[in-house]
Amino acid sequence: ARQYLHRHGVRFRVVRKGTGSLALYWRRLDVDRVLAGREPVRRRVPPCYMDMAGAVSMLGVVRSYVYRLVKKGLLREYRCRMKTARGLRVRCFYHREDLEHVRLHVLQKR
Structure with missing residues (x-):
């Protein structure tokens, strides 16, 4: 606790x-x-959100591309x-509506 507070x-x-x-x-x-x-702290996956594995399979891209979409603001991220x-771990979830938008509009430009 002392290290966490000092950091x-x-x-x-x-x-x-x-x-x-x-x-x-x-x-x-x-x-x-x-x-x-x-x-x-959450017990279950929040509604309307998907985890990284679901986002990667839905878009058909690699994880770094999902991180890039979050950084650009095209994809909402929910951290809980x-x-x-092994205890409490931080997990990231991505909004399903944003994933569908990216799949329809951004990836069709390729």
Whole structure:
């Protein structure tokens, strides 16, 4: 937790105890800011969204092309944390309507 908070720029205050030991206190406003920016936790795939494998098979392209479409703004991406056997993992899903638009208009120009 200390590494995560430090990596995200959360400020802290060191307090010396009477016995010579030190205590580290993180600023609550900074911690709340970091927690508010995290992805929501979901149990199931959100409706109207597809995962990467579905998007790749629907468009018939490679994964890097899907990432490029997201970067250009032609494809909406939804990021959430889902519980797996290895803990909470960030998963990306892509809007089905945008995928159909890309398949019909963008890929026909080839």
